[in-house]
Amino acid sequence: MITTKDLTKVYRSRGREVTALAGVDLHVREGEVYGVVGTSGAGKSTLIRCVNMLERPSSGSVTVDGLELTALSGQEHRAGRELREARRRIGMVFQHFNLLSSRTVQENVELPLEIIGLDRSQRRRKAAELLDLVGLSDKARTYPGQLSGGQKQRVGIARALAGDPKVLLSDEATSALDPETTRSILALLRDLNQQLGLTVLLITHEMDVIKSVCDSAALMRGGKVIEAGALTELLATENSELARELFPLGEFGHGHAGNTVLEITFQGDTSARPFVSQLARTYQIDINILGAAVETIAGRMVGRMRVELPGGHQDNVVPIGFLREQGLQVDVLKDTNGAVA
Numbered sequence: 001m002i003t004t005k006d007l008t009k010v011y012r013s014r015g016r017e018v019t020a021l022a023g024v025d026l027h028v029r030e031g032e033v034y035g036v037v038g039t040s041g042a043g044k045s046t047l048i049r050c051v052n053m054l055e056r057p058s059s060g061s062v063t064v065d066g067l068e069l070t071a072l073s074g075q076e077h078r079a080g081r082e083l084r085e086a087r088r089r090i091g092m093v094f095q096h097f098n099l100l101s102s103r104t105v106q107e108n109v110e111l112p113l114e115i116i117g118l119d120r121s122q123r124r125r126k127a128a129e130l131l132d133l134v135g136l137s138d139k140a141r142t143y144p145g146q147l148s149g150g151q152k153q154r155v156g157i158a159r160a161l162a163g164d165p166k167v168l169l170s171d172e173a174t175s176a177l178d179p180e181t182t183r184s185i186l187a188l189l190r191d192l193n194q195q196l197g198l199t200v201l202l203i204t205h206e207m208d209v210i211k212s213v214c215d216s217a218a219l220m221r222g223g224k225v226i227e228a229g230a231l232t233e234l235l236a237t238e239n240s241e242l243a244r245e246l247f248p249l250g251e252f253g254h255g256h257a258g259n260t261v262l263e264i265t266f267q268g269d270t271s272a273r274p275f276v277s278q279l280a281r282t283y284q285i286d287i288n289i290l291g292a293a294v295e296t297i298a299g300r301m302v303g304r305m306r307v308e309l310p311g312g313h314q315d316n317v318v319p320i321g322f323l324r325e326q327g328l329q330v331d332v333l334k335d336t337n338g339a340v341a
């Protein structure tokens with residue numbers, strides 16, 4: 001649904017050049033919630049602004065719903081007609097809501113409908129539908145100043161849906177909200193994704209947002225995507241940085257020098273099988289469990305366990321193979337010298 005190819009963006013200001021995007025390839029499938037995560041300055045905002053051409057990329061291409069936006073005419077602030085029409089199909093929500101304080105909630109939602117050219121009664125009807133969708137029907141005549149942060153963001157979302165978009169872009173939509181309100185806004189995005197078949201691309205610096213709402217994610221650093229994929233695939237990828245951040249086992253024990261420490265990740269059915277006792281029985285080894293945790297990620301139960309086996313990596317090649325044959329993801333964290341990988 002959204003594809004970027006070798007996307008670059010170089011900002012030039014006062015004789016200085018800043019490379020915000022250094023060749024980004026992104027592929028967001030239709031109907032998924034896709035999160036881009038990274039620390040401040042990684043290039044996330046630039047990427048999302050390039051997807052709807054609020055920012056014109058320096059090179060590379062952006063295709064949304066089969067239309068190559070980078071091929072359409074228009075400069076940054078003077079978008080051509082085709083580009084304006086394509087943009088209508090891409091809704092956007094912002095961290096600071098961007099509502100007009102002098103207009104009521106209903107009038108804020110009506111604004112894009114006015115621009116599309118709907119008449120007064122059509123606008124009223126559509127705005128009422130949208131406010132109902134986001135659970136704010138009773139606030140239609142209220143002014144933004146009288147709303148809570150979560151309610152303001154609901155108005156922002158209703159407004160973003162005015163053009164019946166297929167794609168919703170979310171620029172840190174929950175960063176200004178408290179944890180409970182964040183959860184309710186993320187649940188709303190998930191509902192809209194499922195009810196309307198909306199593809200959602202969101203950027204965030206919070207791993208919890210990725211964990212609770214996304215099907216897929218990309219990790220950005222220094223203007224590049226350094227890892228990307230479906231969360232369930234990432235969790236099954238050896239030494240995945242995203243998987244480790246999604247599901248950290250940091251406080252668990254690190255075992256003893258000379259032994260082998262494994263991190264075992266299991267998803268869905270595998271979690272029901274008693275693989276630790278099977279391993280102990282089959283190879284007659286003592287297994288020390290250093291820690292274990294279970295979480296729900298992308299709607300699936302995922303477990304992670306850190307175990308210590310006696311002896312070095314070479315002594316444990318066969319038991320490790322046994323675990324992998326059971327469909328378990330096994331990362332070897334420690335070698336015979338005791339160095340943690």
Ligand SMILES: Nc1ncnc2c1ncn2[C@@H]1O[C@H](COP(=O)(O)OP(=O)(O)OP(=O)(O)O)[C@@H](O)[C@H]1O
Pocket residue numbers: 011012013018019020038039040041042043044045046047205
């Ligand atoms: N309009 C601009 N002019 C010059 N440099 C810019 C501009 N916008 C962003 N940058 C620079 O581009 C780089 C990427 O910024 P960007 O805002 O895309 O990152 P980010 O990951 O969204 O970070 P944050 O979460 O802090 O917004 C940074 O070094 C930033 O200073």
